[in-house]
Amino acid sequence: MKIQVLKAVTSANDAIAAKNRQIFNRNKIFVINMMSSPGAGKTSLIIQSIKKLKKKLRIAVIEGDVASKIDAERIGKTGIPVVQINVGGSCSLEAHMIGPALDKLPLDKIDVLIIENVGNLICPAEFDLGEHKKVVVASLPEGDDKPSKYPVIFSEADVIIINKLDLESVLDFDIVNFRKRIEGLNPDAEIFELSCTTGDGINEWCNWLIKEARKKRS
Amino acid sequence: MHELAITQNLLATVLKEAKAAHAEKVTTIVLVVGELSGAVSDCIQFYFDVLKKGTIAETATIEFKAVAAQLKCRDCGLKFKPENEIWSCPECHKQNIEIVGGRDCFIESMEVEP
Numbered sequence: 570m571k572i573q574v575l576k577a578v579t580s581a582n583d584a585i586a587a588k589n590r591q592i593f594n595r596n597k598i599f600v601i602n603m604m605s606s607p608g609a610g611k612t613s614l615i616i617q618s619i620k621k622l623k624k625k626l627r628i629a630v631i632e633g634d635v636a637s638k639i640d641a642e643r644i645g646k647t648g649i650p651v652v653q654i655n656v657g658g659s660c661s662l663e664a665h666m667i668g669p670a671l672d673k674l675p676l677d678k679i680d681v682l683i684i685e686n687v688g689n690l691i692c693p694a695e696f697d698l699g700e701h702k703k704v705v706v707a708s709l710p711e712g713d714d715k716p717s718k719y720p721v722i723f724s725e726a727d728v729i730i731i732n733k734l735d736l737e738s739v740l741d742f743d744i745v746n747f748r749k750r751i752e753g754l755n756p757d758a759e760i761f762e763l764s765c766t767t768g769d770g771i772n773e774w775c776n777w778l779i780k781e782a783r784k785k786r787s
Numbered sequence: 788m789h790e791l792a793i794t795q796n797l798l799a800t801v802l803k804e805a806k807a808a809h810a811e812k813v814t815t816i817v818l819v820v821g822e823l824s825g826a827v828s829d830c831i832q833f834y835f836d837v838l839k840k841g842t843i844a845e846t847a848t849i850e851f852k853a854v855a856a857q858l859k860c861r862d863c864g865l866k867f868k869p870e871n872e873i874w875s876c877p878e879c880h881k882q883n884i885e886i887v888g889g890r891d892c893f894i895e896s897m898e899v900e901p
Contacts, residue, residue, distance in 0.1 A: 570808070570810070570898070570899050570900070570901065571896055571897070571898055572804055572805075572808050572810075572896060572897050572898075572899060573895075573896050574800070574801075574804055574893075574894040574895065574896055574897055575893060575894070575895060575896075576800055576804075576893060576894050577891065577892065577893045577894075578793050578796055578797045578800070578818070578824075578826065578892040578893055578894060579793065579796050579892075580796065580800050581795075581796040581799040581800055581803075582792070582796050658791070659789070659791070659792060660789050661789050661792070663792055691789070691825055692789035692825070694825060695789055695793070695824075695825050695826075696789070696792070714872075714873075717872055717873045717874065718872075720823075720874065720886070721823055721825060721886070721890070724885075724886055749882060750873070750882060752883075753874070753875075753881070753882030753883045753884055754874070754882075754884060756861070756883070
């Protein structure tokens with residue numbers, strides 16, 4: 570007997586992601602899934618954002634890494650709630666990993682939840698975690714051709730951040746060319762240029778976070 | 788490497804569908820794999836052979852259907868296959884490109900026995 574299925578291969582994950590999203594919406598939490606290659610500066614950006622926004626937004630973080638608690642400890646020093654997930658052999662967070670982490674967070678006291686995915690530009694693009702927005706962080710040392718090499722993740726991002734702007738004078742990264750590639754693939758993406766080292770551009774990004782968090786709460 | 792998770796998802800869906808149809812055995816799964824889906828057929832096959840043991844899909848085989856990537860130029864509307872490193876329209880040479888095919892990986896159908 571033949572059964573027509575026509576379901577995405579990740580449909581089991583997507584069903585759990587939808588439940589996660591219901592939890593986020595019920596608690597009016599704005600959730601971002603932050604993705605990048607390893608070393609692009611996700612954790613640094615999260616720490617800078619917490620420092621800027623600590624008095625304006627109640628932020629919590631879920632950290633995904635293959636191993637170690639290094640990132641959670643770095644973020645924990647800012648005094649906000651943080652949960653570390655070690656994915657072991659997996660190369661990405663998956664929706665089912667989020668539920669147990671949420672049990673450890675004070676959901677009624679959070680405005681923004683930042684989920685820092687495992688550093689990887691391929692696998693995290695395939696797994697919905699229940700987030701509201703996908704944020705991809707690229708950095709100058711990676712080269713301006715990254716969007717052409719990993720078109721899927723860049724074409725599906727809601728926000729693309731160009732980090733390590735302070736290194737512009739010593740690298741041959743062509744920001745105009747990078748933006749052109751992004752705008753070609755994904756004209757709807759919002760782009761922020763910033764440096765976690767100098768703080769340049771952080772305000773614009775933080776204002777976006779405040780705006781989106783307010784939309785969720787209203 | 789996320790094929791392990793993809794294959795776990797695949798098997799969960801297959802077993803759920805088989806149960807809903809009151810089937811006792813799954814014999815074939817037709818899986819459509821897009822070129823831009825991020826899934827590698829050989830890896831899915833490898834993990835499937837490990838994961839299916841002890842389930843009603845233990846003797847099932849996967850029939851893979853490859854779907855090529857298809858792009859569309861947002862300016863002139865031309866549909867084409869990506870051939871160069873930088874995706875640009877072969878007609879108007881602009882880089883305003885949308886992915887219109889080959890992004891999905893889905894279970895099309897499956898064959899079961901009662």
